[in-house]
Amino acid sequence: MTRLPAAMATPSVTPAGSVPKGKRADFLTGNLVSDTPEEYVRQNIEKALVRQYKYPAADCEPEFPIKVGSSKKRIDIAVFTAGNAHTQANVRVIIETKRPETKATSRTEGIGQLHSYMAACLNAEYGMWTNGDDRYCFAKRPSSSGGWVFEEIIEIPAHAQSEEDAQRPSRKSLVVATADNLLFAFRRCHNYIAAHEGKQKTEAFWELLKIIFTKIEDERSPKINFYATPSERANTALASSAKKRIQSLFKDKVVRKYPGIFEPRDEIIDLSPAVVAYVVTQLQNFSLLLSPVDVKGVAYEEIVGSNLRGDRGEFFTPRNACRMAVEMLDPQPMERVLDPSCGTGGFLITAMNHALAAIERDQRNQWLDPSNGSDLERQELYRRRTDYLSQCVFGIDLNPALVRAAKMNMVMNNDGSGGLWQANTLLNPHAWNPDLRQRIPLASVDVIVSNPPFGANIPVDDEEVLAQYELAAVWDEGPDGEFSIRRDRFNVPVMQRSQPPEILFVERCLQLLRPGTGRMAMVIPNGILNNPGLTYVRRWILSRAQVLAVVDMNRELFQPKNDTQTSMVLLRRLSAEEETVAAKEGLDYPVFMAIAEKIGHDKRGNTIFRRTPEGEEVLVLRTEQLQQIDQESGGEVFETVTVTEKQVDDDLPDVADAYRDWLASQA
Incomplete structure (x- = not known):
């Protein structure tokens, strides 16, 4: 068992002193x-x-x-x-x-x-x-x-x-968002729409996303046309020109390109010209495509979460937990990745960008100048990225609004939106969309990352759904401590009346994984791991999968919305031969176990920072490489940025590091 208390965890960045509390x-x-x-x-x-x-x-x-x-x-x-x-x-x-x-x-x-x-x-x-x-x-x-x-x-x-140039953006003048400034901009836009339009909260939110999407697509064009002038923002009559321009961009560049996200009835931006002009001016100087993934993710997920968070056990996974799971699974280029309950896409985007970073590193290492490739070298990088995004990234969710939001999120974070579907993952695959069934057959996925909906208040009680799952049956414990499925006089399994969805998701995910090599990380309520009444579930898992790791997460992981005690569990699906051995004599192997005592925020959702034994907050130097736009050529360049900042009190990066070290020691 690896325990990583705050005072002992090794920082993932360079120490740089400390500051007193407050x-x-x-x-x-x-x-x-x-x-x-x-x-x-x-x-x-x-x-x-x-x-x-x-x-x-x-x-x-x-x-x-x-x-x-x-x-x-x-x-x-x-x-x-x-x-x-x-x-x-x-x-x-x-x-x-x-x-x-x-x-x-x-x-x-x-x-x-x-x-x-x-x-x-x-x-x-x-x-x-x-x-x-x-x-x-x-x-x-x-x-x-x-x-x-x-x-x-x-x-x-x-x-x-x-x-003059500041008021009318060009490609050269676009800026990469830093810190929470994009979050502030999104929030200003959202609040302005709410204050000036007589719409329901969710309706206003979708209109804002139309404008954000238009901004993203305009950045892909040779000439920047997403703008509003000072006079258009100041004058209601002139604002009509700005709306007409943005409306045309939306219809021509967005609706036609993404019919899976926007239907013909969605092609009108249903906001007044003055509101459109204001929102555009708040966004026009940013480069949404080049802004860091975390900066965009925090901004996007705040407005999505405040509008679309549902009541079906949907609690979006914090980004640090997504990163930990993905770093531990280490999805490789051309491995097929799936989130069967993708929500707004946070888990999937983290896994996708992890693999894309590996592709980029590999390609740049082959360039004559790793910092600045030739046209042919960049084309090959683009081809590999495109192949990966079109062939290897998949997501499913039951909530159509979340699927739509996830597709938008994917496009804002390097694309990959073509592999997302609205469907009930727990249904018989024969009931899925034919394209989904063909693209993601059972036993075909290399990596699954998921935080399925969980809770006793959303039981699955459809008999046809339950009939697919061994874990939906009634299990009896024999005198020898072994478990078996109860059967009626016709030898038909006796099924339970209902089952919490998280238990069925475990079985469905293992069905989807490639035998022998497929691996998964799933957020699981701790009841599955320690409830005496669910011993049969744990025995079934051990007969079908190798437990790679169990990370006991702090109860505040999903706070302030939900305080369910959960763990991140990593599993590898056994091969048929391994299942046979497991059934006869069991498998003996080590398991990585850790306790994450700190997860970066408290029960109110406020960020918490690491402290020295004297109570001062730890300062660290963090260095990262950011994409920027060259002010001369308008092309993309890389800039190394080093900042001094307080270190978030978060054990999850240390858990991922410890797991990789542990894996290396097992080799």
């Missing part, structure tokens, strides 16, 4: 600051200024003091004219960040405060006010009376970018 390291200066809701907003903007807007960190300063009349004030973030001294006269951009509940109309902390600071800094040209959920950008213009007017604009210019 403090955090400022992104720009490294100085300790109070960890408040307002500071959370400011740190996201600081990261955006450097990574998205490309301002040198040396030209930015938080808490910069200025004089406003006879008073002394502090600008939350000041951006100075490139390379010049940090003086009030050299301030070019002023950013005011506020805690989320602050109103833009507040007399003391609202937009008026930003305007007064911009007026006091004579050379300040631009300003931004944000509380995370709301965001306003302004340009300062001279007025006819000798003063200033503050004109709302769509976006402040990036470093070395003109104001």
Whole structure:
């Protein structure tokens, strides 16, 4: 049994000191600051200024003091004219960040405060006010009376970018989202639609997804046409032009390309022109295709989860749990991957991107210049990616809304949406869609990742469904401790009246796996593993599969929505020969077991951070390679980013590392 308490777990990144409780390291200066809701907003903007807007960190300063009349004030973030001294006269951009509940109309902390600071800094040209959920950008213009007017604009210019280019995006000017800034943008759009359209929550959500999807498809085109001008956003009459442009893109590029997601009745974006123009301006400067998977995933899954989370035992698997399971299973290129209860696709996207990363590494290692392939080399990489996505990635879910959302999520994360179906995985495969039945016959899948719906309140009681499963039968324990299926006088198995779906999913998944090599990771309620009344289930599993690993998950894994105690169980389907041996004498093999005491959040869903024995929060250096858009050529380039941040108190990456080490020791 591997136990990984927080104080003993080995960090997966480089240690970089610690900070006292209630403090955090400022992104720009490294100085300790109070960890408040307002500071959370400011740190996201600081990261955006450097990574998205490309301002040198040396030209930015938080808490910069200025004089406003006879008073002394502090600008939350000041951006100075490139390379010049940090003086009030050299301030070019002023950013005011506020805690989320602050109103833009507040007399003391609202937009008026930003305007007064911009007026006091004579050379300040631009300003931004944000509380995370709301965001306003302004340009300062001279007025006819000798003063200033503050004109709302769509976006402040990036470093070395003109104001005109900032308002009308080109491929070169698109930025990769960092931290939670895409989450803030999605949330702003969602809230704006809710406030300005008389629609039900779910209806408004689908209209937002239409616009997001249009944005993604437009990025695949040679010329960027997904935009709204400042005048279109400011003027209701002119907003019609923006809606007409976006509507045309949606109909021509999205509906026709993805008939499995959008039907002809969906081809109208049912939002007012003014709302369309606003939403477009919040998204137009991002590159959704190149933004990191986790950044997109957090943003997308928040709005999906708040709108589509169902009442059928559907609790979306946290991304860190998905990553742990996938790292342990290590799906390889050209292995067929399936999630038979895919929800919005989180598990499947994690597995898909794991294999795609292996494909990319392999191809780049064959390039003359691994950082920049030739046209032919890139074409071969694209061909291998396309083959994998079209042949190896599959998902099924009963909820049609979740399948639709999963298809959108897949397209936003490298595609692969063609292999998703709406179906009841537990039905007899003969009742499945013919295409699904042909693409995923039983005993054909290499890797399964799944968090099936579970709970006694959603029993499966259809006799035809139950008749397919040995685990739906009544099992009797003999005097020798062996279990057998109870049969009637005609030797027909006696079936239970109902069975929780998670038990049937275990059997169905093993049926789907390739004998001998197929392996799976499944979130399973601990009752299956320790309830005396379910001993027959455990005995059946041992007769059909090798237990590779059992990871006891913290009870807070699905909090704040569900507190069921669960484990991540990894199984390999036995071959026919192994089943024979298992039935006669059993199989003897080691099993990796671990307890994940920390899973990165508490029962309220709040992130928790790792602490030193003295109670200070651990700081780490994290280095990652991000795709960016070259400002000269418009092509894709890689940039290595190193940041100092608090380490999330999460044992799951350590469990995956320990499992890989354990596997190596078994070889």
